[in-house]
Amino acid sequence: MxxxxxDVIVETVSRVMIPFIQLxxxxxxxxxxxxxxxxxxxxxxxxxxxxxxxxxxxxxxGRKRFPESANTLFSSLGLYIxxxxxLLAILFTRGMAQYLNYGFIPFTxxxxxxxxxxxxxxxxxxxxxxxxIIASIFFDLAQREEPVGEKEEK
Amino acid sequence: xxxxxxxxxxxxxxxxxxxxxxxxxxxxxxxxxxxWISLVTHLSQFTFSLWILNHVLTHGPIHYRLGGWVPPxxxxxxxxxxxxxxxxxxxxxxxxxxxYSKRNIEHELPKKVVxxxxxxxxxxxxxxxxxxxxxxxxxxxxxxxxxxxxxALIASRGKIALRASFTYLVLGSIGACFFLLxxxxxxxxxxxxxxxxxxxxxxxxYKNRVVIAAFVFILVGLSIKMALFPLHTWLPxxxxxxxxxxxxxxxxxxxxxxxYAFIRVSFSVFTTQFLQLFPIFEILSWIAAxxxxxxxxxxxxxxxxxxxxxxxxxxxxxxxxxGVGLSTSTRLGLIPPLIHILSHALTKACMFLVAGAxxxxxxxxxxxxxxxxxxxxxxxxMGFLLSALALLGLPPGVGFVTKWYLIIAALESKKYIFVxxxxxxxxxxxxxxxxxxxxxxxxxxEEGAKEIRIDxxxxxxxxxVMVLGSLCFIVGIVWLTEIPLPIxxxxxxxxxxxxxx
Numbered sequence: 001m002x003x004x005x006x007d008v009i010v011e012t013v014s015r016v017m018i019p020f021i022q023l024x025x026x027x028x029x030x031x032x033x034x035x036x037x038x039x040x041x042x043x044x045x046x047x048x049x050x051x052x053x054x055x056x057x058x059x060x061x062g063r064k065r066f067p068e069s070a071n072t073l074f075s076s077l078g079l080y081i082x083x084x085x086x087l088l089a090i091l092f093t094r095g096m097a098q099y100l101n102y103g104f105i106p107f108t109x110x111x112x113x114x115x116x117x118x119x120x121x122x123x124x125x126x127x128x129x130x131x132x133i134i135a136s137i138f139f140d141l142a143q144r145e146e147p148v149g150e151k152e153e154k
Numbered sequence: 155x156x157x158x159x160x161x162x163x164x165x166x167x168x169x170x171x172x173x174x175x176x177x178x179x180x181x182x183x184x185x186x187x188x189x190w191i192s193l194v195t196h197l198s199q200f201t202f203s204l205w206i207l208n209h210v211l212t213h214g215p216i217h218y219r220l221g222g223w224v225p226p227x228x229x230x231x232x233x234x235x236x237x238x239x240x241x242x243x244x245x246x247x248x249x250x251x252x253x254y255s256k257r258n259i260e261h262e263l264p265k266k267v268v269x270x271x272x273x274x275x276x277x278x279x280x281x282x283x284x285x286x287x288x289x290x291x292x293x294x295x296x297x298x299x300x301x302x303x304x305x306a307l308i309a310s311r312g313k314i315a316l317r318a319s320f321t322y323l324v325l326g327s328i329g330a331c332f333f334l335l336x337x338x339x340x341x342x343x344x345x346x347x348x349x350x351x352x353x354x355x356x357x358x359x360y361k362n363r364v365v366i367a368a369f370v371f372i373l374v375g376l377s378i379k380m381a382l383f384p385l386h387t388w389l390p391x392x393x394x395x396x397x398x399x400x401x402x403x404x405x406x407x408x409x410x411x412x413x414y415a416f417i418r419v420s421f422s423v424f425t426t427q428f429l430q431l432f433p434i435f436e437i438l439s440w441i442a443a444x445x446x447x448x449x450x451x452x453x454x455x456x457x458x459x460x461x462x463x464x465x466x467x468x469x470x471x472x473x474x475x476x477g478v479g480l481s482t483s484t485r486l487g488l489i490p491p492l493i494h495i496l497s498h499a500l501t502k503a504c505m506f507l508v509a510g511a512x513x514x515x516x517x518x519x520x521x522x523x524x525x526x527x528x529x530x531x532x533x534x535x536m537g538f539l540l541s542a543l544a545l546l547g548l549p550p551g552v553g554f555v556t557k558w559y560l561i562i563a564a565l566e567s568k569k570y571i572f573v574x575x576x577x578x579x580x581x582x583x584x585x586x587x588x589x590x591x592x593x594x595x596x597x598x599x600e601e602g603a604k605e606i607r608i609d610x611x612x613x614x615x616x617x618x619v620m621v622l623g624s625l626c627f628i629v630g631i632v633w634l635t636e637i638p639l640p641i642x643x644x645x646x647x648x649x650x651x652x653x654x655x
Binding site: 079 | 157160161168176221222
């Protein structure tokens with residue numbers, strides 16, 4: 001996309017919108033365990049902010065801000081959080097509690113509060129992975145399309 | 155210590171998942187470490203599975219409640235003799251396929267090493283999950299994980315494999331949909347997803363049409379996954395064009411795990427009581443007999459070695475399902491199919507690995523190109539010969555044991571025609587395996603007079619072939635001594651099988 005095709009209105013609006021979309025995504029992730037929403041939805045909303053960036057600016061810039069390596073890192077990080085927090089329950093109680101039994105992880109002194117916190121961490125893990133995967137699917141689809149489109153224009 | 159063993163079924167699944175993502179990150183930094191991480195994971199998983207089997211046989215089944223939730227609400231992992239037996243076979247074979255894959259993948263997919271092992275580990279997560287779970291919806295989820303990674307692994311070769319993978323993807327998704335629909339119907343009737351709970355809640359509804367429809371949906375869905383005869387169309391291409399270790403996994407494990415899922419659903423969720431209300435197993439054994447003949451005849455016509463082996467897998471799935479079909483009417487119960495799951499896993503995996511060795515060494519895909527290889531690659535050809543003879547039924551190979559028990563089962567249930575089917579298919583099997591053996595050992599070709607250099611595959615690929623090839627006979631002898639039969643007797647008593655009605 002060359003300089004002439006840039007649209008001032010779209011760019012300015014998305015520049016304002018993107019932080020709010022991301023903030024909203026974080027809100028959806030954090031409140032996932034107690035209200036509507038959750039890790040998956042929040043992750044998709046977060047990834048949609050990247051899509052907006054690419055539509056408003058350009059693909060190369062978007063890829064530069066969220067490179068392939070970050071994709072790999074975040075998608076694994078989320079899974080690590082998800083799987084690891086479950087294993088913590090086993091480790092802290094030396095095998096007394098089962099996998100994913102968050103109540104036994106000593107975040108605080110209350111069983112129920114621990115369970116709620118554990119669920120929050122899991123939601124965060126899901127959110128991070130979903131965000132990375134959705135963004136990577138989008139980038140893969142967008143990059144495949146590009147060379148064909150350029151050829152057709154010429 | 156027993157407390158730790160309770161966690162093992164879960165840990166086999168979780169460490170596999172965590173190692174998949176560790177491979178992804180570590181391989182990005184240093185490519186060669188991917189295989190080592192995978193090896194360590196496989197070794198520990200295999201050790202866990204042996205430990206579980208030992209514990210189940212000495213202390214009884216393991217029940218594990220995920221997250222501490224009580225079963226009808228939470229997910230439960232249950233290990234009983236059937237599970238643990240299948241889990242050991244699965245991880246044993248996966249370990250050998252992994253050993254084989256080190257050099258083969260470096261050779262075939264040099265750019266995709268890291269992603270290959272990541273997806274391979276995910277495949278193993280799915281397969282272990284299907285085997286250990288005691289919750290029917292959880293089983294569906296794991297079937298999806300295993301299938302999706304299998305599609306990716308088949309497609310990893312590119313070109314024609316992409317088409318094969320896409321066919322498998324479409325048919326596999328249809329199968330998964332049918333399975334899910336069946337689960338949905340069961341949930342609508344009972345309101346539960348736990349297998350044990352379902353088996354307690356279902357009996358009053360055995361004549362309910364929704365429940366019957368659910369069973370048929372699950373049967374059809376899993377038949378696609380296990381490539382039972384009329385629904386096998388995805389299998390030959392997928393097996394032929396995948397990387398060889400994945401062909402070995404597909405043929406030796408993935409379709410067997412689908413069979414396990416079917417056995418589990420039909421005996422643990424529905425009981426023998428339900429199965430005897432309708433002639434469903436009788437129909438199943440006729441279909442399986444058709445599959446045996448059809449698969450063998452089509453295998454005869456194949457020119458491509460891996461496609462021939464793939465059609466032979468269709469025939470062998472027929473053997474397994476014939477055993478399952480006869481299981482309610484004999485004293486042997488599930489013994490023949492469970493023995494054949496092990497026999498087929500060992501022999502067919504070995505043959506696919508040897509077929510992969512020919513491709514690795516000289517890019518030989520067709521049977522007629524294999525002339526004189528018996529002198530060039532003596533050890534891998536020996537592996538092929540051993541496993542082919544074992545599958546044919548040369549005593550004391552594993553195939554002999556299965557055919558022996560299957561024939562006894564057929565005679566006991568007074569279905570003499572199946573004895574004829576087994577004999578006929580053995581004849582056909584001799585025909586198509588002998589064709590390969592003839593090309594390898596007897597037809598030397600024009601260069602026969604020349605001096606031939608021994609040109610073997612690397613040791614890391616040869617060892618799995620040799621071990622599997624010799625195990626084909628060692629395991630056969632072990633079965634004939636009847637030492638491991640108590641495991642299978644326990645499976646029978648678990649499902650209230652093994653009594654003549």
